[in-house]
Amino acid sequence: MKILLSVATLVLGLTAFGGQAETASVEVKSLRQAEVSTTLSADAVPTYPSKGKAIERTFIHQPPLIPHKDSYSITTKKNGCLTCHSTEKATKMKATAVDKSHLEADGKFNNEYYFCVQCHVAQADNKDAIVGNNHSK
Ligand code: HEC
Ligand code: HEC
Numbered sequence: 001m002k003i004l005l006s007v008a009t010l011v012l013g014l015t016a017f018g019g020q021a022e023t024a025s026v027e028v029k030s031l032r033q034a035e036v037s038t039t040l041s042a043d044a045v046p047t048y049p050s051k052g053k054a055i056e057r058t059f060i061h062q063p064p065l066i067p068h069k070d071s072y073s074i075t076t077k078k079n080g081c082l083t084c085h086s087t088e089k090a091t092k093m094k095a096t097a098v099d100k101s102h103l104e105a106d107g108k109f110n111n112e113y114y115f116c117v118q119c120h121v122a123q124a125d126n127k128d129a130i131v132g133n134n135h136s137k
Contacts, residue, residue, distance in 0.1 A: 046122075063121075074117070
């Protein structure tokens, strides 16, 4: 029994070693022995208009589209958008300051405008359509 066990350990050990040393690609087959492609194409990633460029507005008083990612966090403690777009920081951050309509009469930020992405949406070019559509004409 002891010998059998050590042989088994040896074989296992060798297989493990062999597996590690293996550098060539491994062929993967499904249970039905069909070829399985192991190379997956990359997910579509959104690309945003080049940095520092505003997107032309299509109608008057349109909330301008965001030409960059919109995933900056907005919490009760901190507004990720205001770190660049507040009247105090905008020039330094090379960003446009919030519109005057977003301010109180004394120039302080009006918190009614706190949740920026309620009105402003990011514009991105995607490689693929995000959602399919079979709308018939
Ligand atoms: C790291 C700095 C930074 C942060 C954070 C940031 N932005 Fe920007 N944003 C910019 C820059 C730079 C531009 C391009 C210059 C411009 O048009 O203001 C820009 C452009 C914009 C524009 C277009 C302005 C226009 O006149 O067309 C909007 C709208 C905008 N951002 C909204 C947001 C919102 C909403 C958030 C939070 C989700 C946010 N930004 C976070 C730097 C930032
Ligand atoms: C209730 C909707 C609303 C909310 C909320 C809002 N905005 Fe706006 N924003 C607008 C509209 C509408 C305009 C365009 C104003 C105009 O042209 O009359 C604008 C304009 C802007 C501009 C362009 C200013 C310029 O001089 O060209 C920036 C930058 C901006 N908003 C950033 C922000 C940020 C950052 C927040 C959050 C802190 C925010 N906005 C919240 C509606 C909103």
